[in-house]
Amino acid sequence: MNSNNLKTMLISVAATTALAVASFMTTASADSYPSKPVNYIIPFNAGGESDLSARFQQASFEKVAGAPTVIQYMAGAGGASAWSQLNGMPGDGYTIMGINIPHTILQPLQKEVGYQTDDLTPVHYFHYTPDAIFVPTDSPFKTLSDLMDYASKNPAMVTFSGSGSNSSNNIAQVRFDELAGVTTTYIPFSGTGPAVTAVLGSQVMAGFNYATSGSNYGDKLRMLAVAAEERLPAFPDVPTFRELNLDLVGGAYRGVAVPSSTPENVKQKVSDIVSAINADPDFKQKMEDGGFVLTDITYDKMDDFIAAKTKEYTAVAEKLGITAKR
């Protein structure tokens, strides 16, 4: 190779590097963010509520943000393997991750999972799926009080299916027992799908599942009560637990988190994008039809929200006896 060629090559390499660096610099500033596809990591397998709600967001993301989002999966240890790696990922705003409560509060309480609740940086909690009690359509329990009457006369006889042990469903069942003064039996299943199937097939008497199940199984299931603050638009006939004098509001909250090294203005920008998607009528319609309850817990409200939820679930964790033996 003659020296002239070598020089041209060196110059072109240098130019490319400079360009690459320059483009990197510009992408780091918040004004132009996002200027390329945003990686959105779901810490679970595809097909669950976290995936579904992210897919709904994905359909509106480009319209709102100007760049598309790409959904990737990083399942393992109930989300813990992704969350424990989040802060090691590049904090340029092009890596965002789904985040869940009560998972991110209960997991570090229970065991060493490689992260603490406060290590994570959620920037927006955009919805929750309230817990709800379901029975098959042909069940003799027409209302929640039917079920409570039966449960108080027959301790432990009422079986509730739910998704997993020490999960939102399990916590709801424990609190229900406490508030209603009854004893029921909780049967953990390996996810919402199998748990609802058990209700549909009358393998269990009732299910403590998420309200989202109500929209998928239509006339095959009856929702007796929902753990939301007010009735859901998709199910105007289903009373809340509060209406029935049981102070039970809760479910699984889902949000978006970023690596802790992300600049403040980019954190704010991501939060704004998620808010804007929440305001998109298309998105809102699909989510509410699906039984999701939209929330607008933005970045500035995050600290208070996490503090309140941590207090709430720490108390429950102690009751369930799932705090780590230290």
Added chain:
Amino acid sequence: MEMLTYLFEALTPLNLLMALAGVVAGTVIGSMPGLSATMAVAVLVPFTYTMSPASGLIMLGAIYTGAIYGGAFSAILVNTPGTPSAIATTFDGFPMAKRGDGALAITLATIASVVGGLVGGISLLLLAPPLAEVALAFGPAEYFWLAVFGLTLISALSVGNTTKGLIGACIGLLLSVVGVAVVGGDIRYTFNSQALLGGIDITSAIIGLYCIPVLIDLVATRDPHIAPQPVKHRSYLTEAVRIALRGKFNMLRSSVIGTIVGILPGAGGSIAGLVSYTEARRASRHPERFGKGEPDGLIATESANNATVGGGFIPTLVLGIPGTPPDAIILGALLVQGIKIGPTLFTTQGDIVYTFIYGLLIATLLMLPAGLLLGRYAFKSISRTPKTLLVPTIAFLTVIGSFAIHSNSHDTLTMCILGVLAWVLNRYGFAPSPIVLGLVLGQIAEQGFVQTYLIGNAQGAIVEMFFGRPISLAIIICAALTLLYPLIGEHLKRRKDSKAGVERDITAAAAQPLTTCRSSAVIGFAALFIATGVGAYVETQDMSAMGAVFPGTIATLLVVLSAILAVQQLRRPRRQTLIAGTTASEAPGASNIRRLVTVIVLGAWALLLPVLGFFVSSWLAFVALTAATTFEWPDKKEIIVNLISSVAIVGGFYLLMSRVLLIRMPDGLFF
């Protein structure tokens, strides 16, 4: 007729193109261990937002069915199921390939997959609403017994070696409980390691247990991996069609089993394959040929696993309960499109649903030409590729597969460790299949058992819950038959033999003189397993009652079985010759140094993956393995060809994973 108009809607050129592209892409992805239908379908979901719902769905369905079929390729050619559905395909597919019938095996697998796919698809088309009720009739007790039924296959797989087979199953079952328990929430056997919280991933374990031993033995000799194609050109298609026609009842029965198992959420293709394999073996007139390259075994598993595709869509579309993970993603895509799932779907949105089902059937038919072409090419290229490239490429695929599932190099390390363990155990008569069966069926068995117990306990009817339900009883009877059939068969045979004379017994005894001698290594393993069982039992003391019952029982079983094995060995006569039992099967000139180098390279690969980055560590390991399999000093041209190939192969897969399948790569020093 209304349904016919939907057929024509499915037959538009665009839809046909989607189906063909989907089938080809699915087959290629499915044939690579670890790259799954779930990944391919998940990546393509966003594209369907902009397509018409029917075209998008047809493509997703085609990829799914292609991937389940593609799993057979690597099962047959390299003894590693490309998808867990193809576990049982390795039992007879690989022996067939080894003796030179690889192309025939692939052709047979293609025909069986098409038939199975059609049976599943037609059931979906015509019988979906009534069949969906099957999903609801299966409760925890039925799942428990189904898993037990699957485990009875071990008795058939390890004839004459039952104790070792059962010990293998116990090890697999114990491995399946590692991590956070679904039922009870206990954290079991993680040894305070964060990496084990998620449990042992089934796919990476399967890759390790089946593929690494093949790899280790591959480097030891210069013999070709599989027998090359015979010189005389045979018409595989005619031969395969003839064999398939002979096994048509087997194919139909397996397809029906596959459809029904597919309907059960959470059961899936691996159980369908195992159950139909067991049934095919029981019904066969030559059960002793199974596991040694019997085409009927291959037909059973491949027709069953493709039937689960159509079967799995039945509860997905009718009840909104996804039967398998890809079903779950397709369900999500439907919901994003604004389609309402449920019993009314078939009437109110019939156009989309029926167009989709026809599309799925068309895609299944397209598997025939696509599969025959790809299959012939795959076999030819595998049998012609020189070992210096074949070994590193297979090794690279195992690393990709175990890494890609969770973008996690811990799984790669688990894969390597289990693989080396499987190689050692296999030399002393502990086959990998019982371990895999235990691992795959363990969670279903445990969850079913504990749930049944909890429900029965709440209602004060534990015995009735386990034994009083009609479907459970039917499964128990099938399981008992499978378990006892070999014994009955043996008894009948012995009676026949005693009439024919005793000479046969003598020759039979003379044929296996080595196994009747005592092996101190096996006694050592028995002691090790007893210690493992005791240790595992002691650990259960800290668990909740729900979490302890299953591992406690299995640990006890492991101790008892290992004790039996030790006693069996001690009762045998001491051996006079040296360790003949294991070295007898060894080919001359096998190099243990090359084996050791391979194991070290694999281990270093897994450890350096997160440090150096995926491409750099893989390329280094690739070159190292090429060197390890080089038997003659290569000339310059060969070195250059090998180096270029290594960059091309590693780079190609790197781009496929990071750019096409969007798998997260580790942030290492390099890339």
